[in-house]
Amino acid sequence: MEKFAFETGRTPEAHVVELLAARDGKMRQQEIFTETGWSRSSVSRLLCGMEAEEEVVCVRLGTENVVYLPDRFRN
16 A cells, blocks of 8 residues: 555545545445455455544444444545
């Protein structure tokens, strides 16, 4: 992910927030690593840290995780 930040000038956290904002604040975790090309473990660690900072909310629904953007980050 350091390569991503260097190449794009954005942090991975900012990219995830943008992805979520573009999808009405809701996305399956599977979609995040499919769209970004990042590994499952990298996305999981990133989201765990973002959840600890209250930047996202992760909810387990059945066999998948759904990631939500808190209202304060939505346009």
